[in-house]
Amino acid sequence: MGVARYIRENPSLRIAIDSSMDASRNQDLSDRRSRSIRDALIKAGVPSESIQIGAYGDKKVMPNSRIALLVSTIN
16 A cells, blocks of 8 residues: 555654545445545554544535545654
């Protein structure tokens, strides 16, 4: 998994998995998708403390049925 390798090679990076979804969609499905991505990253060797899950985007702008990965550095 390219993302996992990149995060492992750059330990100052953190990932946020954005599970924003408009109210007309199934938020539970979005949450399960986010957890699956988190679990796959952890299985691929990314430290769990480097990963957060939440609704970070504007639900009206976020495309339905999409998960976004947000990458940042710690200072």
